[in-house]
Amino acid sequence: MTTKKALPVAVMALAVLVLWYAGAVWLNAPLAADALTRAGHDWTTADLIRATLAMKRPILPTPDQVALDLYNSLTGYPVTSIRNLLYHTGVTAGAALAGFGMGVVLGVALAAGIVQARTLESSLLPWVVASQTVPVLAIAPMIVVILGNLGFTGLLPKAIIAMYLCFFPITIGMVKGLRSADPLTLDLMRTYSAGTAQTFRLLRLPASLPYLFTSLKIAVAASVVGAIVAELPTGGQAGLGARLLSGSYYGQTVQIWSALVMAALLSVTLVAAVGLAERALVPGGRGGAR
Amino acid sequence: MPAAQPAPLTLVQPAADPAPRTIVDIHNLTLTYQAADHPVYALSDVSLSIAKGDFISLIGPSGCGKTTLMRVVADLEQPTSGAVTVNGMTPEQARLKRAYGYVFQAPALYPWRTVERNVTLPLEIMGLAKTERQQRAREQLERVGLSGFERKFPWQLSGGMQQRVSIARALAFDPDLLLMDEPFGALDEITRDHLNLQLTRLWLSTRKTCIFVTHSIAEAVFLSTRIVVMSPRPGRILDVIDCDRELPRERTLDIRESPEFQRIAHRVREGLMEGHSYDD
Numbered sequence: 001m002t003t004k005k006a007l008p009v010a011v012m013a014l015a016v017l018v019l020w021y022a023g024a025v026w027l028n029a030p031l032a033a034d035a036l037t038r039a040g041h042d043w044t045t046a047d048l049i050r051a052t053l054a055m056k057r058p059i060l061p062t063p064d065q066v067a068l069d070l071y072n073s074l075t076g077y078p079v080t081s082i083r084n085l086l087y088h089t090g091v092t093a094g095a096a097l098a099g100f101g102m103g104v105v106l107g108v109a110l111a112a113g114i115v116q117a118r119t120l121e122s123s124l125l126p127w128v129v130a131s132q133t134v135p136v137l138a139i140a141p142m143i144v145v146i147l148g149n150l151g152f153t154g155l156l157p158k159a160i161i162a163m164y165l166c167f168f169p170i171t172i173g174m175v176k177g178l179r180s181a182d183p184l185t186l187d188l189m190r191t192y193s194a195g196t197a198q199t200f201r202l203l204r205l206p207a208s209l210p211y212l213f214t215s216l217k218i219a220v221a222a223s224v225v226g227a228i229v230a231e232l233p234t235g236g237q238a239g240l241g242a243r244l245l246s247g248s249y250y251g252q253t254v255q256i257w258s259a260l261v262m263a264a265l266l267s268v269t270l271v272a273a274v275g276l277a278e279r280a281l282v283p284g285g286r287g288g289a290r
Numbered sequence: 291m292p293a294a295q296p297a298p299l300t301l302v303q304p305a306a307d308p309a310p311r312t313i314v315d316i317h318n319l320t321l322t323y324q325a326a327d328h329p330v331y332a333l334s335d336v337s338l339s340i341a342k343g344d345f346i347s348l349i350g351p352s353g354c355g356k357t358t359l360m361r362v363v364a365d366l367e368q369p370t371s372g373a374v375t376v377n378g379m380t381p382e383q384a385r386l387k388r389a390y391g392y393v394f395q396a397p398a399l400y401p402w403r404t405v406e407r408n409v410t411l412p413l414e415i416m417g418l419a420k421t422e423r424q425q426r427a428r429e430q431l432e433r434v435g436l437s438g439f440e441r442k443f444p445w446q447l448s449g450g451m452q453q454r455v456s457i458a459r460a461l462a463f464d465p466d467l468l469l470m471d472e473p474f475g476a477l478d479e480i481t482r483d484h485l486n487l488q489l490t491r492l493w494l495s496t497r498k499t500c501i502f503v504t505h506s507i508a509e510a511v512f513l514s515t516r517i518v519v520m521s522p523r524p525g526r527i528l529d530v531i532d533c534d535r536e537l538p539r540e541r542t543l544d545i546r547e548s549p550e551f552q553r554i555a556h557r558v559r560e561g562l563m564e565g566h567s568y569d570d
Contacts, residue, residue: 184398187366191392192412193385202411206402283402283443 020063027059028052061254069258082238089262091239095155096227096270099162100220106163107170107219108212114171115178115204116196132168136161136226141233158239162226166219173215177208213278220270228263240266313467313499314340314363319372321358331524332358333369338518338527342466345493345500347510347517349558355525356503360469363501364392377466388416390467391460395475397452399444399459405431406440409459416463430458433492450474450481454488461496468500475505483543486512490541507562508546511554515539519561529561 032051036043043051053062061069073085081087110128114120140161147157181203189199231241240259247256321333333355340346348356361367362374365381376384384390391412399408409427418426431437434454444452453473460468474482490513493500504510510517511533519529536550545551 182396182398184394184396185400188392188394188398189415190366191364191385191388191390192415193388194415198415202415203400206400209402283404 017063020060021053024058024060024062025049025052028055031055031059057251058253061257065254066257066261069254070261073258085243085258085262088238088240088243088259089266092224092227092231092241092263093266093270095158095230095239096162096220096223096266098155098159099164099226100166100223100270102159102163103166103219103223104170104216107167107215108174110167110171111174111178112200114175116200128168128171131164136165136229139164140229144230144233158227158230161230162223165222165226169215169218169222170212173211173218174208177211178204180211181207209278209282213274213282216274216278217271220274221267224263224267224270311342312339313342313344313377314338314501315373315375316359316363317373319359319362319369319374321355321362321367321369333362334524334526336372336525336527338530340499340501342499343497343515345490345502345513345515347502347504347514348520349504349507349510349517349562350520350525351522351562352505353525354520354522356520357471358525359520360471360501360503364390364469388412388463389465390469391463391465393453393456393460393468393470393473395472397444397449397456399452399455401444403444404440405436405442405444405447405455408444408455409462411459412463426462427458430461431455433461433495434458435488448481450477450485453477453485457489457492461492461498466499468498470500470502472503472505474509482506482509487543489513494540507555507558510558511537511551512541512543512546517554517558519558521564528564529557531557531561 029048029052032048032055033043036047036051052058054065055061058065070085073083077084079086079090110124114125143161143164144157147153147160178200185203185207186199189203194202227239228241228244231239232245240263243259244256247253247259316336316338319333319336320331322329322331324330336355336359338346348359350356358367362369363376363381365385374381377387377389379387379389399405400411403411406424406427409430410423413423413426428437428440431440434457436451436454436458439447439451439455444455447455457470457473474485477485486509493513500513502510502513515532515534517529517531517533518527519531520526521528531554533554536554537545537548
């Protein structure tokens with residue numbers, strides 16, 4: 001990274017940290033003041049601030065508390081241990097990626113169908129849109145219960161909920177992408193008397209890639225959200241969602257925040273991986289520059 | 291505009307030389323399409339026959355149907371009435387047999403393909419082997435003066451170079467007929483002169499039949515064996531000017547200063563102005 005780029009990045013990170021600490025002091029102050037008063041000593045503002053930054057169950061834990069918890073969790077136990085956060089991240093990532101894979105297949109297939117058969121646009125697309133108006137938090141427990149009755153537990157229900165969230169942006173982006181080919185280039189294919197399949201493979205599909213990758217970035221982040229939401233009602237023992245749930249049961253705010261940070265890191269990593277794939281697959285990297 | 295059809299103006303081509311084979315034959319072609327509230331007469335009773343080896347320019351103001359006429363020949367547009375044959379076949383049969391190469395106003399290159407793979411695109415669709423495709427692409431790129439640019443992407447090339455790639459692409463499968471729709475319209479004057487010179491040499495060396503749509507009188511006179519002057523709405527043929535008798539086949543840019551060239555250009559301009567008086 002060049003220094004030109006590093007400076008704004010560092011300033012932004014610093015600003016976030018300062019705001020975070022300020023927020024911690026502000027939000028934790030009432031509880032901390034109560035505790036100090038109950039202890040019976042006189043206390044100064046400096047005492048109060050020190051107390052807000054080192055609470056056992058803060059309203060908002062400080063960045064160093066979260067970092068320490070992350071460090072302990074990641075290094076204190078083997079990766080296969082249920083007490084290691086990386087293990088939970090792996091469980092969630094597995095469900096998210098399985099759901100993402102299914103979402104890509106479903107999303108691309110729907111888009112191809114909609115573009116090739118005009119009737120599907122009016123008959124199928126409304127259902128696709130309607131599916132997204134149902135809150136995932138409402139439908140996730142139902143999917144888990146129904147699939148559980150059918151004998152499916154573990155990864156599959158979680159992957160399906162992740163898929164449910166991520167196929168939509170792929171369908172929408174891909175429909176737009178498959179139709180993005182210039183009318184002139186479509187005429188060109190006609191002058192070569194290319195068939196529908198050839199036009200699709202040689203023109204529509206490559207023309208859609210920049211749109212597809214934009215959608216994939218949204219979809220892969222959505223799949224992480226889907227997997228985490230799916231872990232809440234499963235009462236699962238493992239996964240970032242399960243950690244969030246158990247953290248909130250026992251008032252372990254530091255644990256919740258550690259899980260949140262890991263979820264964010266997971267999403268960032270996955271989006272970056274999609275970006276790398278885009279660079280490799282879309283030559284010129286100019287997104288359809290002409 | 292009243293819906294009444296104007297009096298048809300048919301030009302019978304003088305059958306001076308029976309030897310050259312007719313490649314494109316257009317007979318009483320009419321094309322109307324329905325706009326929002328009134329029918330538009332894009333072409334009205336157009337008849338034209340084009341012999342093998344001809345370089346025909348279609349010239350006329352915007353909306354005179356010259357592009358439409360060419361798109362009918364290419365089976366990209368369906369006529370309302372009249373008959374068109376290309377190589378003795380219907381335009382559709384000719385298209386399915388890949389009888390012509392089409393060069394559009396814009397280069398229409400695929401940005402995700404290298405220059406070479408843009409040129410090999412029609413060959414890939416035809417199912418040629420990879421080595422054969424590459425060899426042909428190299429030949430055609432050399433022909434348009436773009437050797438060494440095979441691995442570049444279209445956006446790394448200038449507008450003139452991109453249009454040359456699209457000409458190489460149209461030539462790649464060796465069609466008898468080359469249809470060009472204002473290929474140099476978007477380029478600057480100097481690039482256009484240069485490409486005109488290249489195109490006339492290309493035409494001489496390949497002996498292809500060319501139909502060329504243009505706005506530019508100088509371009510039409512410089513390139514053509516015959517110039518077809520068209521009038522707007524409804525698109526009709528006003529005049530067909532034979533340049534071959536007065537100008538040599540092999541031409542250089544200086545020819546534009548000659549009195550013969552000026553005379554033909556003047557006649558084209560008069561034809562265009564006659565067409566315009568219809569509007570006012």
